[in-house]
Amino acid sequence: MCLLTLDTIHGGGVIASALRERGYSVDSVDVYRGSEGIAPEKAMMNSYSCAIAPVHLDPAYPLLHAGMPVITHHQAAGILMGPDLPHPMIEITGAAGKTTTAYALAHLMRGDGILHTSSGTIRYPAHEMLGRSSITPASLISPAQQAHSLGGWFIGECSLGVSGRGDLGILTSADDYPIAAGKRSALAAKCESLKTCRTVLLPDGIRLDHHPDQHTVGEIVSCDERSISYEYNGINGSFDHPLLSLKGYRIPLMTAAAAACILGIDPSPLSSFKPLPGRMQTAIENGCLIVDTSNSGTTCETTIEAALYARRIQPDSPLHLVIGQDQHAVCENFAESDIKRAIAEIHPDTLTLVTMNPQAEFLSGYPDATLTSSLEEAGDQAPRTPGTILLLAVKTWR
Template identity: 45%
Template sequence: MRILVLDSIHGGKVLADHLSAHGHSCDLVDVYRQADGISSDLARTRSYDLITAPFHLDPDYPLFRDLKTPVISHHAMVRWLLGAVRAFPVIEITGKQGKSTTAAALASIMPGPGLLHTSAGLVRYPSRDIIGQYSITPASLLPVCNDYVEGGWLIAEISLGFCGIGTLGILTSFLDYPVANGKRSALAIKTEQTHLMNQVLIPEGVSLRHDGCVPVSDLVVVSGTRASYRYGEISGSFTNPLLLLPGYKTPLMLAAGAALLLGIDPVRLSEFSALPGRMEVRYEDGSVIVDNSNSGTCFQTTCDAYLYGREIAGEGPVTLIIGQDCASVCENFPTEEIISAISEISPAYVIVIPGDERIMKDEIIRYCAQNGISCILSDSCEDGQSRAKTLQTPLILVSVKRWK
């Protein structure tokens, strides 16, 4: 077939290379920079059997109208390239928040060899060696699956929905945000994609119209630091202080529920510890540093990090490092959430990382000035932390939205 692949920088180039290797004739258009492949003007003069585009592309992108060619998503194209559902366990994980934590927690108790694919890297288990670094666009599943070991498992974090190659789907959050130039709902896309999965595990307190939907609260109940679970012939409990943190409670519940659905006792989740950038605690130069810098950083996780840090560091001045380290096609850290977090925490110092032009740094500076808070601009999360250490406050909160 003659196929046009749109968006080279969010998995399109990987898709085009794999399609070409399978004997298809491909053109690739870089819809944002016009730097790779062919121009949209040249593509407009050609005919194609199929177009593949990511969900986050504006539905009114001119080539859709001008070419009048059938369009499928990058997710669907990956499913087609990988073929039928594989015999080995594949767990697909999507959602606005909690993907990486849920994936890592589940991987930590999976038996035998396997692969964990998240925004932190591709990790081989049980050795936990990092063997690659890929984005979580659906196209990344193509090179990831090349590292599959016979008899092993795959846990994959995927942006904006399911590809439909998995044994089990986990939707970690029902939080929403606009995509596709503000014209589509990310949550609507993800819930629509659940029909591709035979079984979908969802968080407590929400519902989903799906015959294979399993609310995690049917399997796991949390009280304080203890999680009790029961499914089929497996029952028991585990304790973990991370269950007190909202950012860990739901992922640990989902990991335990997924394990039960896979026939695995989740008791070893008692040994799971905080991940780098996800409430990781460090002690440096006389300060407690709580690192909450990850792709899911938002107002709520910032407040959670503050309460967690107060439990450890006690009273005293706080330095808050907040913002975003680079631009994002989809969700960002909204200015109003940043200001709300500053208002909630009332830090002595604020260090702003304005890595996305949508962050209105002047509004943040103005708010801090009006409320007697010292405000500093910094170019990076690393530079912000270096500056924070010189301020010598007992508690430093690092709450920068970043794609590490």
């Protein structure tokens, strides 16, 4: 059997290698850069049993219409996990809140297990960092196999969907944006991949067609700015948490609590869940309040919320905003329009823009801003003046 993988980055190379290890003949086409694999013209002349394509590929790409079956990278990752899966296996996707939801749920899990997120792959309960990789579909394969070898649970974060093999599939956000050359909905792609999970947990207002076991977060939990209450299948109670005043934590903690109830776990220990690095983490350096919200899920909304949070802690203090994106590897970009909207809403006293393109046209609107190419560079250069606020809001892998 000869297979064709489309896209050698975004985990495509990992999928191709895994297939070759299983004895398949595999050709690859580098659909975005054209620097690896075979030329698309040559692939068009060959005969393949199946093509494996990312969901973000332009649906008009010619090889998708070459008369062969096509499956997604997500589906291929699920197949490559093999017949022996860890249990429970929880897959998490969504435009925002994936990492925090994953960590919060792992906080509740008992015994051995593997947590895989954009922050790294961690073995529990020892909290041993096993390595770091992306959150492409292919990145789920090895951690899931490791979890099975431990006889433990697996929680995996994935971009733009899930493998569909999970006992529980979670969608953390109803937010949508265009993918695949603007021709597909990211939300629709994620929902489609969730349909084959045994049980599905969704944000309020989202339903899947014809799924027999789906729940929304609001059916199980309710929340105010101080506490979460929950009731599901004989599990009921409530817990307080100071981070519930922040949407960036409130929604993930509600989602994790609902997921725990579905898994038969009382979520009350979430009361001791601590902030994650780059997700509203605060510190004081030389009398300067630092609020760090730089992570792979940084958005206009999380940045504005972080500014409000910082100004509640330290009212009337001058605020230095560091904002932008420093890595193309982030799957869902921090759009220039969103960066401009955040700046306009926050009105920082001083501004640092982190950009991979110093010639970008929108930069001309901020002649007094400092330009840097990375969060690390910006953080090193930013002054820590007593009585001021330093807000770090850079979309980056962490």
